[in-house]
Amino acid sequence: MPDLRKxxxxxxxxxxATDRAKRPHDFAREKERSTTATVFDPFLAGNESATxxxxxxxxxxxxxxxxPGWRVRVVPNKFPALQVEGQLSKRGDGIYDLMNGxxxxxxxxxxxxxxxxxxxxTLDNIREVIWVYRDRLVDLKKDxxxxxxxxxxNKGALAGATIDHSHSQLIxxxxxxxxxxxxxxxxxxxxxxxxxxxxCDMVQQELATGxxxxxxxxxxxxxxxxxxxxxxxTWILPKQxxxxxxxxxxxxxxxxxxxxxxxxxxxxxxxxxxxxNYIIHTAPFDTQELQHYHWHIEIMPRLTRVxxxxxxxxxxxxxxxxxxxxxxxxxxxxDPARMV
Amino acid sequence: MPDLRKxxxxxxxxxxATDRAKRPHDFAREKERSTTATVFDPFLAGNESATxxxxxxxxxxxxxxxxPGWRVRVVPNKFPALQVEGQLSKRGDGIYDLMNGxxxxxxxxxxxxxxxxxxxxTLDNIREVIWVYRDRLVDLKKDxxxxxxxxxxNKGALAGATIDHSHSQLIxxxxxxxxxxxxxxxxxxxxxxxxxxxxCDMVQQELATGxxxxxxxxxxxxxxxxxxxxxxxTWILPKQxxxxxxxxxxxxxxxxxxxxxxxxxxxxxxxxxxxxNYIIHTAPFDTQELQHYHWHIEIMPRLTRVxxxxxxxxxxxxxxxxxxxxxxxxxxxxDPARMV
Numbered sequence: 001m002p003d004l005r006k007x008x009x010x011x012x013x014x015x016x017a018t019d020r021a022k023r024p025h026d027f028a029r030e031k032e033r034s035t036t037a038t039v040f041d042p043f044l045a046g047n048e049s050a051t052x053x054x055x056x057x058x059x060x061x062x063x064x065x066x067x068p069g070w071r072v073r074v075v076p077n078k079f080p081a082l083q084v085e086g087q088l089s090k091r092g093d094g095i096y097d098l099m100n101g102x103x104x105x106x107x108x109x110x111x112x113x114x115x116x117x118x119x120x121x122t123l124d125n126i127r128e129v130i131w132v133y134r135d136r137l138v139d140l141k142k143d144x145x146x147x148x149x150x151x152x153x154n155k156g157a158l159a160g161a162t163i164d165h166s167h168s169q170l171i172x173x174x175x176x177x178x179x180x181x182x183x184x185x186x187x188x189x190x191x192x193x194x195x196x197x198x199x200c201d202m203v204q205q206e207l208a209t210g211x212x213x214x215x216x217x218x219x220x221x222x223x224x225x226x227x228x229x230x231x232x233x234t235w236i237l238p239k240q241x242x243x244x245x246x247x248x249x250x251x252x253x254x255x256x257x258x259x260x261x262x263x264x265x266x267x268x269x270x271x272x273x274x275x276x277n278y279i280i281h282t283a284p285f286d287t288q289e290l291q292h293y294h295w296h297i298e299i300m301p302r303l304t305r306v307x308x309x310x311x312x313x314x315x316x317x318x319x320x321x322x323x324x325x326x327x328x329x330x331x332x333x334x335d336p337a338r339m340v
Numbered sequence: 341m342p343d344l345r346k347x348x349x350x351x352x353x354x355x356x357a358t359d360r361a362k363r364p365h366d367f368a369r370e371k372e373r374s375t376t377a378t379v380f381d382p383f384l385a386g387n388e389s390a391t392x393x394x395x396x397x398x399x400x401x402x403x404x405x406x407x408p409g410w411r412v413r414v415v416p417n418k419f420p421a422l423q424v425e426g427q428l429s430k431r432g433d434g435i436y437d438l439m440n441g442x443x444x445x446x447x448x449x450x451x452x453x454x455x456x457x458x459x460x461x462t463l464d465n466i467r468e469v470i471w472v473y474r475d476r477l478v479d480l481k482k483d484x485x486x487x488x489x490x491x492x493x494n495k496g497a498l499a500g501a502t503i504d505h506s507h508s509q510l511i512x513x514x515x516x517x518x519x520x521x522x523x524x525x526x527x528x529x530x531x532x533x534x535x536x537x538x539x540c541d542m543v544q545q546e547l548a549t550g551x552x553x554x555x556x557x558x559x560x561x562x563x564x565x566x567x568x569x570x571x572x573x574t575w576i577l578p579k580q581x582x583x584x585x586x587x588x589x590x591x592x593x594x595x596x597x598x599x600x601x602x603x604x605x606x607x608x609x610x611x612x613x614x615x616x617n618y619i620i621h622t623a624p625f626d627t628q629e630l631q632h633y634h635w636h637i638e639i640m641p642r643l644t645r646v647x648x649x650x651x652x653x654x655x656x657x658x659x660x661x662x663x664x665x666x667x668x669x670x671x672x673x674x675d676p677a678r679m680v
Contacts, residue, residue: 005566006567007565007566007567008526008530008538008542009526009530009538009539010522010523010526011526012567012569012654012655013567013655014567014568014569014655014656014657014658015655015656015657016568016658016660016661017657017658017659018659018660018661018664081649081657093566094549095538095545096545150652152647152648152649152651152652154647154648159647159648160645160646160647161647169648169649171649171653171655173653173655177652177653177654177655178653178654178655179651179652179653179654179655180652180653180654182350182522182654183349183350186348186349186351190348198348198349198435199349201434201435202348202435205434205435205436209434225347226345226347226436227345227346227347227352227353227354227436228354228356229352229354277647277648277652278648279651279652281652298652300651305500306500307492307500307501307617308492308494308509308618308619309421309490309492309509311492311519311617311619311640312519312520312621312638313490313513313517313518313519313520314352314517314518314519314520314522315352315353315354315355315490315511315513315517315518315519316352316354316355317354317355318354318355318356318357319357319358320356320358321356321358322356324358
């Protein structure tokens with residue numbers, strides 16, 4: 001059972017998951033291994049037995065669980081950071097706090113064929129991935145022990161991916177992650193002071209200014225944020241205020257599929273297939289619709305290395321003007337033949 | 341002039357330093373370049389003209405500025421993230437805040453000969469590096485525009501180093517970095533509630549428990565923290581309460597040299613010369629001695645990759661028990677011949 005341990009100074013939680021682990025000397029040896037591409041693809045249709053049994057799959061009528069015929073498939077992570085079974089058993093140890101590592105860690109396999117790039121999936125395929133994100137969050141929030149779900153994608157080894165086949169992950173935790181908490185607190189502070197959602201204000205100012213806009217569609221706006229931490233950091237925000245991603249509406253899913261595909265195609269073309277992470281920022285499970293918080297997606301190409309200064313300070317050094325990155329992405333044209 | 345821009349939601353500052361930069365298409369090309377070792381070493385004695393003119397050097401009597409004869413040498417970073425000249429010019433832009441990128445970015449060249457590993461420098465050499473850290477902070481805090489100094493080291497390309505010759509860096513900022521702010525706030529909260537310094541409490545509990553202790557000397561204690569984010573994360577704390585590193589006493593410098601060398605030797609031996617960062621956590625310039633804050637050094641070997649989940653949540657997954665890491669480091673014996 002993994003431990004969840006809390007840093008007593010800043011309140012950050014850490015998962016100590018020794019099941020995923022390595023003995024100390026394994027680290028010494030690791031760097032000698034070359035990073036060759038995986039020969040066997042455990043996420044390919046037909047290889048279902050290589051993963052734990054599926055939790056959810058969108059599949060063709062008449063096909064069977066853990067057999068081919070699926071279009072998008074969700075399985076537990078084979079090396080989960082958290083596990084579903086058990087009690088939280090919150091406890092103290094002097095000045096320290098800890099609990100059992102209860103939660104969920106799932107993998108969303110985005111397509112049955114081998115494809116590394118989500119940008120090359122069809123629009124319908126991407127929309128189904130978005131629906132799967134929603135379905136899993138709606139299901140997991142029924143578990144009262146769990147309070148937050150984080151959907152994210154690691155694309156490319158430099159962004160932390162260990163399997164090349166296009167996939168995303170979902171980690172559901174029994175405590176609100178500190179970054180989510182700080183974002184919620186910051187947004188609440190603004191709301192208490194100004195009486196408005198800060199994200200709605202950002203959308204308004206970005207649309208008025210225009211210089212950081214990448215894409216402007218009826219339901220979504222895409223821009224490079226004013227204080228981008230990373231070169232070509234790109235955010236996708238729904239124009240209509242909503243705090244919980246899982247309350248997304250059908251017409252929004254339709255458009256978000258197009259938006260996500262377009263933005264990922266632009267990043268791929270502009271930066272020659274960069275490693276990247278994206279993260280869906282959404283409100284905790286145990287809150288109703290919030291006036292001060294606004295769900296959104298943050299896409300972070302991993303082009304620069306984060307070093308000691310960033311770790312120590314939380315201060316990021318970004319060598320590219322967000323306005324320049326946005327202009328470059330705006331001007332990157334996509335072959336219409338790709339947009340199917 | 342770089343921009344300092346503030347994220348309006350969480351209050352994080354970002355340095356947009358386009359002078360260091362690259363055009364968008366440079367990123368596309370970068371990954372094709374192989375990471376060959378630098379042939380020319382700009383930090384070698386005799387190559388002084390390859391760096392900006394020195395700010396400080398500990399040198400042999402009769403030798404001259406920007407000429408050989410130095411033992412430790414400080415120069416401005418050739419590609420500074422912040423610059424000393426100019427006005428802050430704090431200003432707003434709608435909901436956004438920004439100011440000019442005023443500050444200092446210095447490089448501490450730790451030895452005149454080619455050596456990649458600080459652990460292989462002599463004890464006297466390491467002590468002089470610590471004195472240089474102190475001297476630079478004492479000097480820079482006279483500038484009223486500047487409020488915080490962050491001393492850090494990037495060792496190895498995976499930890500962000502671009503030059504192999506052993507060196508550290510110092511970035512001094514006109515605002516308190518968000519991570520420092522959060523650490524101070526967390527420690528203040530504990531102090532207000534319990535009336536004690538949380539770091540002093542940690543030292544006490546760690547010494548009483550013993551399982552996470554790596555080294556216990558009269559003035560300093562070294563342990564793997566209870567909620568370690570990274571495998572083999574190791575902290576060095578002075579036993580006597582003190583909030584500002586630059587107020588370090590002579591006898592502490594003597595012992596800290598020994599502690600730093602011992603710990604770095606142990607990490608090198610145990611993990612086969614891992615990439616790592618270390619960071620000196622110290623209170624902002626514009627405060628007197630604080631009862632609630634306690635300076636310390638955090639060493640973070642870079643053995644695991646930080647991916648989307650960590651970025652999104654601030655939740656870290658650590659595959660090694662801190663107790664196991666500490667035991668392994670405790671049991672790693674160093675050849676006494678190295679400890680000179």
